[in-house]
Amino acid sequence: MDDFSFLFGGAFGNSSISELEKKYGAACAEAAEQLSAANAGKSGFGWLALPDSADDEIKSAGEWLKGFDAVVHIGIGGSALGSLMLNQALWGIIQGNLSPEYYVADNPDPRKLLEIYDKVKNKKTAIVCVSKSGQTAETMTQFLWLCSKFCKDGNYKDSVLVITDKEKGLLKAFADETGCRMLVIPDSVGGRYSVLSPVGLAGAYAVGIDTDKLLSGAKDMREKLLAEHSMKNPARLYAVLHRYHEENGKNMAVLMPYSSRMVHFAEWFAQLWGESLGKNGMGMTPVRVSGAIDQHSQLQLYTEGPDDKVITVVCLKNSSEKLFIPKPQSRALEGLDFFENIELGGMLSLEAKSTAASLMKSGRPVIWLELDRLDEFVLGGLIFFFEYVTALTGLLMGINPFDQPGVEQGKRYTYALLGRKGYENEAEEVKTWFAKAGETAVKL
Ligand code: PA5
Numbered sequence: 001m002d003d004f005s006f007l008f009g010g011a012f013g014n015s016s017i018s019e020l021e022k023k024y025g026a027a028c029a030e031a032a033e034q035l036s037a038a039n040a041g042k043s044g045f046g047w048l049a050l051p052d053s054a055d056d057e058i059k060s061a062g063e064w065l066k067g068f069d070a071v072v073h074i075g076i077g078g079s080a081l082g083s084l085m086l087n088q089a090l091w092g093i094i095q096g097n098l099s100p101e102y103y104v105a106d107n108p109d110p111r112k113l114l115e116i117y118d119k120v121k122n123k124k125t126a127i128v129c130v131s132k133s134g135q136t137a138e139t140m141t142q143f144l145w146l147c148s149k150f151c152k153d154g155n156y157k158d159s160v161l162v163i164t165d166k167e168k169g170l171l172k173a174f175a176d177e178t179g180c181r182m183l184v185i186p187d188s189v190g191g192r193y194s195v196l197s198p199v200g201l202a203g204a205y206a207v208g209i210d211t212d213k214l215l216s217g218a219k220d221m222r223e224k225l226l227a228e229h230s231m232k233n234p235a236r237l238y239a240v241l242h243r244y245h246e247e248n249g250k251n252m253a254v255l256m257p258y259s260s261r262m263v264h265f266a267e268w269f270a271q272l273w274g275e276s277l278g279k280n281g282m283g284m285t286p287v288r289v290s291g292a293i294d295q296h297s298q299l300q301l302y303t304e305g306p307d308d309k310v311i312t313v314v315c316l317k318n319s320s321e322k323l324f325i326p327k328p329q330s331r332a333l334e335g336l337d338f339f340e341n342i343e344l345g346g347m348l349s350l351e352a353k354s355t356a357a358s359l360m361k362s363g364r365p366v367i368w369l370e371l372d373r374l375d376e377f378v379l380g381g382l383i384f385f386f387e388y389v390t391a392l393t394g395l396l397m398g399i400n401p402f403d404q405p406g407v408e409q410g411k412r413y414t415y416a417l418l419g420r421k422g423y424e425n426e427a428e429e430v431k432t433w434f435a436k437a438g439e440t441a442v443k444l
Helices: 017-034 046-052 056-066 081-090 110-120 137-150 170-178 198-206 211-227 234-247 260-277 299-304 331-339 344-361 376-397 405-417 424-437
Strands: 004-007 070-074 101-105 125-130 160-164 181-184 252-257 285-288 309-316 366-371
Touching: 004 234, 004 376, 017 234, 017 376, 046 211, 046 376, 056 125, 056 160, 056 181, 056 198, 056 211, 070 110, 070 137, 070 198, 081 101, 081 198, 081 260, 081 376, 101 110, 110 137, 125 137, 125 198, 137 405, 160 170, 160 198, 170 181, 181 198, 198 211, 211 376, 234 309, 234 376, 252 260, 260 285, 260 309, 260 376, 299 344, 309 344, 344 366, 405 424
Parallel strands: 070 101, 070 125, 125 160, 160 181, 252 285, 252 309, 309 366
Antiparallel strands: 004 366
């Protein structure tokens, strides 16, 4: 049984494997060389070692979280998307169904926070605050608000867990002062590569996800990717194909999983790919698309609109639940007889195939990725695959896939607008940009 099966033949366009090898082979090998386990200590590369991390502390925090009725996980970007992705892929499509109930407070939209608060206010609730920098506006404001509700008496020890850098930022100091629980995000691991660190694992363990299996799936994938040095390595081919198409005018990388359990996976991928690769005027825009829903929304554009995308269709071969369609009971519906005994998840896989075939018919580059099933082992492998392929693509492009200066700029402008000391120049800059924008104002 193959857990992962890649079909690349629909993605070569006017090229071929030998041409790609000639053009990118040496550069790709050089990039892959940097992604060796030996480099895992270097800044940004720490995710390579996460599959080996001893997670006793994580499990003990997870065990503690199991004692609550509800968990509110506060964080944004890389400090939230991994948890959303794991919980949805392995447990419930509807978040409130988990046990403990698990809510992610990412966007600081007051309506959303109030809705979460309403669900948990009368329950034994843990607050998990995740921020590597320990100062992100969206996270820290919601943390302050929730603490004012749940820790009125100044007792943070009994209900707060912070997950942050071991020394930088205010959360570490907060944990020292209050004695609340703390888990450390390794120095060398950036936010969007951190799902297999305490950032994703503590909450995952709490809701009953087998974190050992998740890590062993990631480890297995790592061993396979590090051992294969030719273009038979699916990560190398995936990276090289995207590079080739980007250089030939395709500027979007679409991920289209056919499973409602992978909607957040596509969100997670979009952050990983976009934030890692959008640099120096390069980078294909990641597009998250959900099959079969977007088949009825985007497929027309993808088949007959501009030829500017590389599309990865992800098909889940075996759904964990089986639903068989019964024979129509009404005479009027007899024309639907051919649905009888069709298994719903199986139909979704066939729809993935129809979409991929339609795209190929239109000459659009398609990569087909089939997953045998979606359990911890396979998901761990898939996470590692996409982290690896993203880093490899970035190194192949000659950029640093582990920094995010554009994101940091936005954070500084936010601090400036909120009146934070030390950000006065940034406040002036925002004023200047808006004065320029205001030169052409239209009001209705
Ligand atoms: O990948 C990244 O570095 C970012 O998306 C961060 O995860 C995000 O900005 C949140 O940052 P922090 O964890 O410091 O609050």
